[in-house]
Amino acid sequence: MSFEPAIPQKQPYVLDAQEGDKKAWCACGLSESQPFCDGSHSRQGTGMSPKVVVCEKSGKIAWCGCKRSANAPFCDGTHKTLD
Ligand code: FES
Ligand code: FES
Numbered sequence: 001m002s003f004e005p006a007i008p009q010k011q012p013y014v015l016d017a018q019e020g021d022k023k024a025w026c027a028c029g030l031s032e033s034q035p036f037c038d039g040s041h042s043r044q045g046t047g048m049s050p051k052v053v054v055c056e057k058s059g060k061i062a063w064c065g066c067k068r069s070a071n072a073p074f075c076d077g078t079h080k081t082l083d
Helices: none
Strands: 013-017 022-025 051-054 059-063
Antiparallel strands (some): 022 051
């Protein structure tokens, strides 16, 4: 059975980013450094890994906090459909 990601929060983490920043978004939801990976996925044996992206431009990014976005690592509004 595959690991069901945890839901750190049902809204995005909106943060400033700089063009060229490389970020590892936490897909498992267990990181204590949300929205980014802190290695918990490995320590807790989730079988998951982070999504690594390079920011294409400077500005605000809405990182998915519910871990259910179809456009992860970015928020696509799916959090609004969660109970
Ligand atoms: Fe969640 Fe690494 S801690 S993907
Ligand atoms: Fe996950 Fe918006 S926070 S889709």
